[in-house]
Amino acid sequence: MIFLRMCIKKIDFQLSTNELNIPQDALSFSVYDIEQGEYLFYEGDSQLPTVASLAKLFVIDYALTKVNLEDVIEVNQEVLDLVPAGSSLANLKVGKYTVKEIMEAMLVPSGNDAAYSLAYYIAKNELGEGYTATEYINYFMTELSEYLIEEGYSKTNLYNDPSGAAMSADTHLDDINRVALKLYNYHFSGRKSGKIAFLSLSKNHTRYLY
Numbered sequence: 406m407i408f409l410r411m412c413i414k415k416i417d418f419q420l421s422t423n424e425l426n427i428p429q430d431a432l433s434f435s436v437y438d439i440e441q442g443e444y445l446f447y448e449g450d451s452q453l454p455t456v457a458s459l460a461k462l463f464v465i466d467y468a469l470t471k472v473n474l475e476d477v478i479e480v481n482q483e484v485l486d487l488v489p490a491g492s493s494l495a496n497l498k499v500g501k502y503t504v505k506e507i508m509e510a511m512l513v514p515s516g517n518d519a520a521y522s523l524a525y526y527i528a529k530n531e532l533g534e535g536y537t538a539t540e541y542i543n544y545f546m547t548e549l550s551e552y553l554i555e556e557g558y559s560k561t562n563l564y565n566d567p568s569g570a571a572m573s574a575d576t577h578l579d580d581i582n583r584v585a586l587k588l589y590n591y592h593f594s595g596r597k598s599g600k601i602a603f604l605s606l607s608k609n610h611t612r613y614l615y
Contacts, residue, residue, distance in 0.1 A: 435578055439589070447578070458493065458515040459576060460569030462584045463561060464523065465508055467552045469591065471527045474505040483538040484525040485518055489570040492517045517568035524549075524567040542567065558584065 436445040479501050488494070495516025502510075502522075510519035521542065528541035528548075536544075546565050553561055560577030563569070 435582055437582060437586070439586070457569045459581055460563050460567065460574060461511045461515065461520050462581070462588060463553060463558065463563065464520055464549065464567050465511065466556075466584050466587060467549050468504070468508070468523055468527060470552070471530070472504045474503065474508070476504045478502050478504060478507055478522060478526045480518075480522045484521050484541075487538050487542060488518045488521050489566070489568070492568065492570045495519045497522060517570055520568040 434446060434448045436447075437443070438445055480497050480499055482499055485497065485499070493515045495510035495514045495518055497510065497516065497518045504523070504526075507519045507523050507526075510516040511523070524545040525538060525541045528545040529536070531548075532541065532544055543565060546563065546567060549563065549567070553559075553563070558580040561575070561580045563574045564571050566574065
């Protein structure tokens with residue numbers, strides 16, 4: 406999470422993490438001082454928690470090498486039908502959206518439909534017409550996996566789902582911290598707030614704030 410300085414100024418980091426109310430199921434936990442460029446806490450180095458919605462950070466990182474925020478995506482029913490039932494949605498409708506709107510839909514409500522739509526759009530741009538939605542998604546995930554290796558995210562495996570819904574997918578605190586700070590410095594939202602980056606990874610959930 407990105408905390409405003411006002412929210413943390415009363416916490417004595419030299420004493421205990423208890424003041425931060427760390428979730429009991431947290432497997433990994435870090436507090437990073439963005440201004441000083443150093444970790445205040447870093448726990449759970451040996452854990453490989455389920456990546457869950459944090460997969461969207463890696464998808465966005467890769468997507469920013471392929472598209473511009475002003476590009477227009479046309480969301481169709483075929484790709485919406487691929488989104489895992491019962492998963493987190495931005496409730497996208499068939500129609501046109503900018504890449505920026507799609508990425509915001511991935512980050513704020515953690516829309517799995519937005520993640521699938523972005524992956525579909527990028528893959529279709531590269532492959533052209535004539536493939537099924539599943540084939541486009543599979544192509545995107547293959548390319549994304551290669552990108553993660555090239556960028557040094559060696560402890561992250563997303564497999565075949567761009568939304569993070571696959572329970573087999575996992576990651577590591579090192580990779581998550583790297584991609585979170587990279588996107589923070591990208592000025593995606595047009596502004597920065599606060600000086601502390603906070604991240605908690607639990608067995609089946611992730612917690613972050615933009």
